[in-house]
Amino acid sequence: MARKEETATDRRTFLKMASVGTLAGGAAAVTGVSAQASEEIQVEGSGYRESEHVKRVYELSRF
């Protein structure tokens, strides 16, 4: 991470650099995580109102 910090001076660029490739090829799996998280947390506790919206947002932003 130190290497990336040296070359990124603004937050968005830094986060982009940190995220690129970290989950390479895992797009489908990670989209699954999102849906799974909001469903489970809502149903079983530790959850917060409107987490259906999280799910919806992720359906819309699937890449």
Added chain:
Amino acid sequence: MSASAAYASDSALKSEEDHFRAQIYLLIASLLARPPGGEMLTVVRQLQGDDSDLGKAFHSLAANGDKFSEEQLRHEFNDLFIGMGRGELVPFGSYYLTGFLNEKPLAKLRNAMRELNITRADEVKEPEDNIASVMEMMAGLITGAFGSQASDATQKEFFDQHVGSWAPHFFKDLEAAESAKFYKPVGRIGQLFMEIERAAFAME
């Protein structure tokens, strides 16, 4: 709050870095809210990463998805967080910051939640400053789950006050915990990700 307003954040969420952040927060929240069951394990097994430290930690976690039965995972979760009387770790912000549960940090978190329109689900009995809960709250601020997507400044304030002050210590403890086997890479991912978040927020 109309539905269209709640979804207005969709275009913003398409920014790659926010997508990345929300996903990791949700992954961590899911795994720490309860032991992973069949569907969640399928997701875990499919995680991939590059050869960065964080990518390697995702590889380890994915590999762990094949190594333990669901019963073993329930036992490990219990040993770590529930235990006989108390688990090996106490995953609450108030405990990490004061040594006791339900102290001032919890009251402060509740105030912040009120301001941000975050409400606890009715069936939840444990204090709101549970690690899984604050991870889910961060995800919600990023995605706009609580009405509208929180500004970077709001996210930073919430992170500094209620997450960055203790979650890194918790994840370090989780990675080092005697009972942690499946959960060891979760502790590693949490530490690396908290450091990314801290460094990123410091840039503003």
